[in-house]
Amino acid sequence: MGSYVPNTLQDQEEMLRSIGKSRMEELFETIPEKVRLNRELRLPSGLSEMEVTNKVRKIAEKNYVFKTIFRGAGAYRHYIPSIVKQITSKEEFVTAYTPYQAEISQGVLQSIFEFQTMICELTGMDVANASVYDGATAAAEAILMCAERKRRKAVVSETVHPQVIKTIKTYCNSLDIEVVTAPGRNGKTDLPSLENLVDDTTACVLIQQPNYYGQLEDGEEIGAITGGCGAKYIMSCNPISLGILKTPAEYGADIAVGEGQPLGIPLSFGGPYLGFMASKEKMMRKLPGRIVGETKDGKGRRAFVLTLQAREQHIRREKASSNICSNQALCAMTAAVYLDAMGRKGLTQAATLSMSKAHYLANRLCELNGFKLVYPGEFFNEFVTTCPKDVDTISEALEQRGILGGYPLSGENQGHILWCATEVNTREEIDTLIAILKEVAE
Amino acid sequence: MKLIFEKGMEGRGCELLPPSDVPVIEAGEKYRRKSDLNLPEVSEPELSRHYTELMKNTFGVNDGFYPLGSCTMKYNPKVNEDMANMPEFLEIHPLQPEHTVQGCLEVMALSEKYLCEITGMDRMTFQPAAGAHGEYTGLQLIRAYHRSRGDRKRDKILVPDSAHGTNPASAAMAGFTVINVPSTGEGYVDIGELKKAAGEDTAGFMLTNPNTLGLFDEKIIEITDIIHNAGGLNYYDGANLNAIMGIARPGDMGFDVVHLNLHKTFSTPHGGGGPGSGPVGCKAILADYLPSPLIRCKEDGTYQLEYGKEDSIGQVKAFYGNFLVIVRALTYLLTLGKEGLKHASESAVLNANYMMQHLKDTFSVPFPDHCMHEFVVSLEELQKEKGVSALDVAKAMLDHGIHPPTMYFPLIIPEALMVEPTETETKETLDEVIAIYKQIYKEAMSHPETMHDYPQNTVVGRPDEVSAARNPILRYRRES
Numbered sequence: 001m002g003s004y005v006p007n008t009l010q011d012q013e014e015m016l017r018s019i020g021k022s023r024m025e026e027l028f029e030t031i032p033e034k035v036r037l038n039r040e041l042r043l044p045s046g047l048s049e050m051e052v053t054n055k056v057r058k059i060a061e062k063n064y065v066f067k068t069i070f071r072g073a074g075a076y077r078h079y080i081p082s083i084v085k086q087i088t089s090k091e092e093f094v095t096a097y098t099p100y101q102a103e104i105s106q107g108v109l110q111s112i113f114e115f116q117t118m119i120c121e122l123t124g125m126d127v128a129n130a131s132v133y134d135g136a137t138a139a140a141e142a143i144l145m146c147a148e149r150k151r152r153k154a155v156v157s158e159t160v161h162p163q164v165i166k167t168i169k170t171y172c173n174s175l176d177i178e179v180v181t182a183p184g185r186n187g188k189t190d191l192p193s194l195e196n197l198v199d200d201t202t203a204c205v206l207i208q209q210p211n212y213y214g215q216l217e218d219g220e221e222i223g224a225i226t227g228g229c230g231a232k233y234i235m236s237c238n239p240i241s242l243g244i245l246k247t248p249a250e251y252g253a254d255i256a257v258g259e260g261q262p263l264g265i266p267l268s269f270g271g272p273y274l275g276f277m278a279s280k281e282k283m284m285r286k287l288p289g290r291i292v293g294e295t296k297d298g299k300g301r302r303a304f305v306l307t308l309q310a311r312e313q314h315i316r317r318e319k320a321s322s323n324i325c326s327n328q329a330l331c332a333m334t335a336a337v338y339l340d341a342m343g344r345k346g347l348t349q350a351a352t353l354s355m356s357k358a359h360y361l362a363n364r365l366c367e368l369n370g371f372k373l374v375y376p377g378e379f380f381n382e383f384v385t386t387c388p389k390d391v392d393t394i395s396e397a398l399e400q401r402g403i404l405g406g407y408p409l410s411g412e413n414q415g416h417i418l419w420c421a422t423e424v425n426t427r428e429e430i431d432t433l434i435a436i437l438k439e440v441a442e
Numbered sequence: 443m444k445l446i447f448e449k450g451m452e453g454r455g456c457e458l459l460p461p462s463d464v465p466v467i468e469a470g471e472k473y474r475r476k477s478d479l480n481l482p483e484v485s486e487p488e489l490s491r492h493y494t495e496l497m498k499n500t501f502g503v504n505d506g507f508y509p510l511g512s513c514t515m516k517y518n519p520k521v522n523e524d525m526a527n528m529p530e531f532l533e534i535h536p537l538q539p540e541h542t543v544q545g546c547l548e549v550m551a552l553s554e555k556y557l558c559e560i561t562g563m564d565r566m567t568f569q570p571a572a573g574a575h576g577e578y579t580g581l582q583l584i585r586a587y588h589r590s591r592g593d594r595k596r597d598k599i600l601v602p603d604s605a606h607g608t609n610p611a612s613a614a615m616a617g618f619t620v621i622n623v624p625s626t627g628e629g630y631v632d633i634g635e636l637k638k639a640a641g642e643d644t645a646g647f648m649l650t651n652p653n654t655l656g657l658f659d660e661k662i663i664e665i666t667d668i669i670h671n672a673g674g675l676n677y678y679d680g681a682n683l684n685a686i687m688g689i690a691r692p693g694d695m696g697f698d699v700v701h702l703n704l705h706k707t708f709s710t711p712h713g714g715g716g717p718g719s720g721p722v723g724c725k726a727i728l729a730d731y732l733p734s735p736l737i738r739c740k741e742d743g744t745y746q747l748e749y750g751k752e753d754s755i756g757q758v759k760a761f762y763g764n765f766l767v768i769v770r771a772l773t774y775l776l777t778l779g780k781e782g783l784k785h786a787s788e789s790a791v792l793n794a795n796y797m798m799q800h801l802k803d804t805f806s807v808p809f810p811d812h813c814m815h816e817f818v819v820s821l822e823e824l825q826k827e828k829g830v831s832a833l834d835v836a837k838a839m840l841d842h843g844i845h846p847p848t849m850y851f852p853l854i855i856p857e858a859l860m861v862e863p864t865e866t867e868t869k870e871t872l873d874e875v876i877a878i879y880k881q882i883y884k885e886a887m888s889h890p891e892t893m894h895d896y897p898q899n900t901v902v903g904r905p906d907e908v909s910a911a912r913n914p915i916l917r918y919r920r921e922s
Contacts, residue, residue, distance in 0.1 A: 003782040004517050004709070005789040006868045012792055015869060019799040027791045028689060030658045030812060035695045041688045042559050046779030049521050056773055059552075060530035062545035066538070074760060075536050081458050083486055087493045095502035095518050097510055098715035100849075103840050103900040106443070107500030108714040111493075114446050117917040121480050127916045130715070133571035136760040144615075163760040170733075170756040174585060174617030216473045244468070246475050259760070269546045270536030270761025271571065272717035284914070290715065295910035302443070303905035307914060313574070313611035314851075318620040323611035326572035326705065330713030340446055340489050343455040344481045353462055360464035378470055395539065407537055427463040 002046065066404035068429045070361070072382050072420030073212070073407040074135070074161050075270065076262045078240065078350065079424050081341040084264045088334045098290070098326070102305045109304035112292040112329065115336040122242045122339075123256035124249025125278035130290035131332040132324060135259025136164040138275030139206060139236050140171035141322060142255045145279070145286040146204035146232040153178045153202045157189040159211035160236065168206070177203065187213045187375030187384065195225050202231040204254075209237045209245070213418065214358075214382025215375055219251035227252065232283075239263050239276070239335075240422075241380045243351030248278075255279045264338025265331055274331040285311060288322030353423035354381040357430065361421045364434045370441055374416055382420045384413065388441045391417060397440040403433060443499070443901075446492050447918045450484035480920055499901050500714070501845055507867065507875050511816045511848035511860025512606065512654060514684045514706035516790075519777065522709065522770035531769055536761040540746060546765065547745035551737045553721075553772045560783065561680070561700050562693020563723030567732045568763035573681060575758065576701025576720025577612035577648070579733060582755040583699055583724055584646045584675045585616060586731035590753055596645040596674065602631055604655065604852040609648045609679060618645060625854055628809060629655035631665050640672035650679035651695065652686070652814035654852040654860070656794065666696025675699065675728075683707045684864070685791055685815035688784030699724040708771035719767035733758050789865035790815040793872060797863055800876045804883050808855055816862035818855050824883075825857045828890035832857040837904065838882045840897035844875060 007015070016022060047055065069077050088094075092107065099105030099112075112130045119128035132138045143154045154172060156165055158181045165181065172179045182194045182205070189207055198205060205226040209217050219235065226233040234255045235248040240262045248256035260274030261267075279287060285308060293307035313320040342350060358381040365371040370388020387394060391408040394417075398405040406419035421430070468474070484492070501508075508515040525531075534543055554566040570576040581599065588596045599613035600621050610620040623639050626632045631649065640647070647669045652658045659665065666676045678697035684707045692700045704710050705718035712718070724732065734754045735747040747762075778786060791814050798817040802810045805819040821832045836846030836859065848860040863872060886893050897903065 003778050003786040003789065003865065004519060005785060005865045007789065007793075011869050012789065015792055015796045019795055021795075024788050024792065027788070027795055027812070030660055030814075031686070031690050032660055032663070034663055035690050037689060037691055037694070041780040041783065043556050043775070043780040043783070046782040047776055049777065052521060052773060052776045053525070055776060056525045056769070057528065059545045059548050060525075060528045062548060063530045063534050064538070064542035065529055065533045066535070066542075069535060071535055071537060073537055077533075077535070079459060081456065083456070083490060087490070089523075090493070090497045091504055092497045092500040092502035093714055094523075094711045095504060096500050096714045097508070097513055097515060097712045097845075100510075101501070101836070101840065101846060102905050103837070103897050103902055104501040104845070105499075105714075106901050107496035107498065110443065110445070110499070111496055111714075113917070117445075117447065118481060120917045124477055127914075133575060133717075134760050136757070137571070137575075161760070163757060166757040167759060170582065170758055171615075173756075174582060175615070176617070216469075220472075242475065243479065244475055245473055247477055250475070250477060266532040267535045268532055269534040269543065269765040270763070271759075272764040272766060273760075284916070291914075291916055293910040294915040295906045297903040297905050299903060301902050303902040305905045305907050305910050307907065307910040307916075310911070312607075314607035316611070317607050318610035318614040320607070320611040320614070323574040323578055323608050323615050324572070325574045325608050326712075326716040326718040328571070328713075328717045329715035330711075331717055333714070337489070337493065340482050340484060340492075341456045341458065341486070342481070343483050344479045345455050345483075346458055347479065347481060349459050352466060352468070353459060355469065356462050356464050356467045359467040378473060380469070399539070399542070404535060404538060423459055430464075 067402040069404045070419055070421060070433065071404050071407050073418055074163060074259065075267050076422055077267055077424055078262050078422050080264050083341055084334060084337045087337045088330060093330060093333060099306060102303065106304060109292050111333050111336060113294060113304050115332045116292060118336055118339045119276050119278050122239055123278045124247035125256050126281040127284045128276065128278035129287045130292060131327045131329065132275035132277060132289055133328060134273045134275045135236060136167035138257035138277050139164050140168045141288045142234045142257045142277060143168060143172060143204055143206060145255065145283060147177050148203060151201055151203035152176060153180055155180050155182050155197050155202055155205045157182045157207045158184045159189055159213060160206065160208040161212045186377065187215045188217055188377055189222060191218060191221055194222065198225060198229045198231060200229055202229055204232040204234050206234040206236065209235055210241060210380040210382065213375060213384050214379040215377045216379060219246065223252035240351050240354060243347035245380065254283060260335045263335035265334050272328055272331050274328045274335055286321055289324045289327055350423050354421065357421035357423065357425050358383065361419060361430050364430060368437055368441060381422060382418060384416050384418050387415055387417050391415060394440055397436060401436055443495060445918050446482045446484060449488055449492060450482055452483055454483045454485045456486045507844040507871055509847050509861045509863045511862040512681050514862060514864055516709055516864040517866035518709055518711040519774060522773045525773045526766040526769040531766060544745055547737050549769055549772055551739055551745055553768050554737065556775045557702060557721060558723055560687055561723050562691030563700060564726040565729040565732060566721050566723040567736065568721045568768055569733045569759050570720035570722055571759055571764050572716060572718040573701060573703045573720045574608040574612055576722045577608055578615055579722045579758050580677055580699040580701050581613055581616035581618065583728045583731045586753060586755050587675065587728055588645055595643055598643045599645055600639050600647040602649060604629060604653055604854050605648060606654065606681060629653060629657055630659050633661060633664060636665060636668055640668050640674060642673060644669065644672050644674035646675040646677050648677040648679060650682045652682045655809060655818050656813040656816040657809060658814055662695045681706060682815065685787055687787040688780060689787055699728055704767050704771040709774040710767045710770040717764045717767055719764045731755050786865045793863040793865060793867055797861060797872055797876060801879060804880050816860060818858050818860045820855050821857035821859065824886055828886060830886040830890045830893045832859050834893040835882055835886060838893060838896040841899045842878045844878065
């Protein structure tokens with residue numbers, strides 16, 4: 001048992017004496033008797049490091065690590081270069097606080113500045129913040145940026161990730177922002193329906209590109225409909241796909257957000273992940289969270305600082321643009337190192353490989369009886385198929401071979417499977433999957 | 443220092459991915475990216491060295507004393523990192539079948555059990571990713587509670603003027619009107635003012651105890667009763683829990699909902715500003731409103747994700763929270779156990795008192811009798827007499843290789859420095875730091891003019907924040 005308290009009891013007695021106290025209890029005399037616990041906590045006793053390691057390891061071993069994964073649906077396994085973990089494990093980066101003291105935090109500040117630049121490069125936007133909690137909260141915060149007194153309706157496509165929609169609803173609910181979902185058709189946002197929904201009370205339209213079903217949305221047409229009614233256009237995107245796909249800026253979006261997990265962050269049972277947010281310059285002062293800017297010190301040396309703080313909670317309190325304080329800084333650094341390592345060429349390659357593998361997987365699946373693409377449009381690295389058998393039967397058979405199959409959808413898509421492939425899925429893995437499915441399904 | 447974009451050369455890079463073993467597919471014209479993608483083009487050696495340089499310009503907990511008040515910058519144990527980096531946690535997809543994630547669910551269930559016991563709460567969600575996110579979630583619970591009772595007029599959240607800025611900001615985001623309640627001269631909740639403010643429109647009251655001056659509010663039961671009697675609920679901001687683990691519990695003080703900062707009290711690292719974790723615990727009366735899913739232990743001892751409580755506020759984030767942070771916190775809880783947690787709190791309070799008592803003859807300490815895990819000094823006199831501000835003193839500390847305390851907080855103390863040494867500092871370090879603080883004070887008295895030029899020995903001096911905000915440069919642009 002240890003508390004990581006270096007001072008011995010003897011040291012502590014000496015310290016107590018030097019401040020005129022004889023017992024530790026005297027330090028707690030201001031706590032009224034009535035609220036004192038006066039019993040031991042009902043927790044186990046402390047353990048040695050070896051015992052703790054064994055205990056946690058045993059718990060961890062109750063998880064099953066799939067060798068092969070064909071499941072995405074908001075969390076993606078990509079290849080993570082060795083250097084990513086090495087750099088982001090450096091003690092200074094891991095243990096530092098938010099860089100309030102700029103003079104001794106230039107490293108963290110510069111890394112955030114570089115991250116902001118990369119997010120701008122990926123999305124084509126003018127400015128980015130230092131990160132928010134995840135893709136879902138990024139989408140919700142983006143909507144809050146757009147709400148105005150006379151525009152309190154947020155139109156969100158039904159084809160956005162369901163958990164993102166749920167998060168948006170929570171955030172908007174208490175601020176009297178109405179969330180209206182725009183129906184999908186053939187797996188994409190239905191343009192005529194969208195056109196009927198938007199009006200001069202619409203604050204924004206939010207779509208996901210590629211969407212939850214993997215389909216590529218008609219981003220330009222949606223932008224035109226959105227702009228036509230004077231609403232803001234928010235696009236949530238998969239950052240890897242931006243290596244080859246049109247940027248939110250090219251589609252005319254005002255704000256780009258997304259889940260940054262694919263950029264070198266492990267699956268980690270859903271977190272910590274990374275929400276990124278970028279916007280056109282005109283919305284810069286509405287962005288939530290930390291933003292790092294470049295400036296100079298008294299001697300003219302380049303220096304980085306947290307800036308535009310007049311938006312933030314510690315200055316503005318209840319009038320702040322958001323309550324966010326801690327963000328996902330180390331995850332942002334992870335994404336930055338990932339993008340540094342991949343570079344232009346590597347990211348394009350990862351995106352192309354993901355797209356190619358997914359299409360190979362789709363083609364092979366469609367060779368089997370009962371597996372058909374549900375939606376006709378173009379897709380990036382995810383797609384939905386029918387399933388000839390009970391989905392659970394299929395999943396179990398795959399699990400026995402160490403494969404996590406596609407994600408079983410619910411609702412209107414009950415019985416359908418959302419598949420995913422990335423560059424880590426080899427042709428051999430895909431062929432093995434097909435052979436097993438053939439056995440089980442036929 | 444050069445940016446990564448100013449390093450490297452066209453054509454350089456790291457060879458990371460193999461050629462395609464399937465036919466290559468390209469996106470259709472309509473969807474294809476046309477604009478340039480100006481990512482860095484650097485080799486691995488250049489990249490590695492770049493970040494080593496950045497690392498050298500970063501001050502972590504192990505680089506020296508780091509007494510940021512209300513931030514609890516304690517040592518981050520190494521075993522926590524090892525546990526969180528096991529492939530059995532790292533490589534788990536959040537949407538795997540339940541029977542393949544029993545270990546993850548057990549981590550969350552055990553953490554919930556222990557943290558509920560420490561706080562005196564009944565249920566807990568781990569979905570919030572940070573303290574402010576926890577505040578937001580907790581306030582949503584309060585809102586849902588009143589609404590479920592048809593009580594729609596309760597739209598005010600009371601916040602003491604000593605509170606952290608996230609409190610009012612979270613309340614506003616959760617749709618409440620914020621009422622600031624003045625503190626007494628001693629920094630406690632002003633009972634008279636609280637009574638005046640509390641009424642039938644009060645949804646709740648947010649408080650941290652010990653408060654942001656490091657003082658335990660002895661009238662806590664009276665305070666929480668006033669709110670309860672007015673029909674409101676009490677919210678505990680867990681930022682200062684490190685003072686009272688195993689000694690007193692928010693649940694026993696009359697609080698109905700709490701958030702914790704696992705990255706403060708439970709030793710998980712701050713990562714230069716995150717990821718943290720801000721779990722929210724509540725009394726049974728609020729449990730139905732918690733975000734879904736919650737973890738349920740079935741009769742056979744296995745765990746289940748429980749969705750779809752009708753009254754749930756919904757989700758505040760995708761999936762289940764910053765899971766790997768929870769693994770670290772659980773490792774810490776198991777290591778310390780019941781005795782260790784209490785010892786940690788006692789030692790944190792002792793370290794703070796030791797420093798305060800040895801500084802109070804030199805520095806003006808507004809409340810010099812006692813403190814809990816942190817204390818505040820005011821440099822108001824120094825500022826008035828010598829023109830040396832809290833900022834000047836803080837910047838002088840940088841040259842001594844120590845991190846300054848939290849500056850200008852709480853707002854109710856002019857020229858405040860808020861010192862939280864934590865329990866993981868040795869007596870020797872405290873003695874050294876006390877000497878440095880005194881030396882700086884002496885210099886401020888004798889040579890006040892020099893104080894505006896610090897720091898001198900850091901990689902840059904004080905940055906020009908005004909021009910940074912006036913003419914924002916928020917990204918690098920390649921010169922064309």
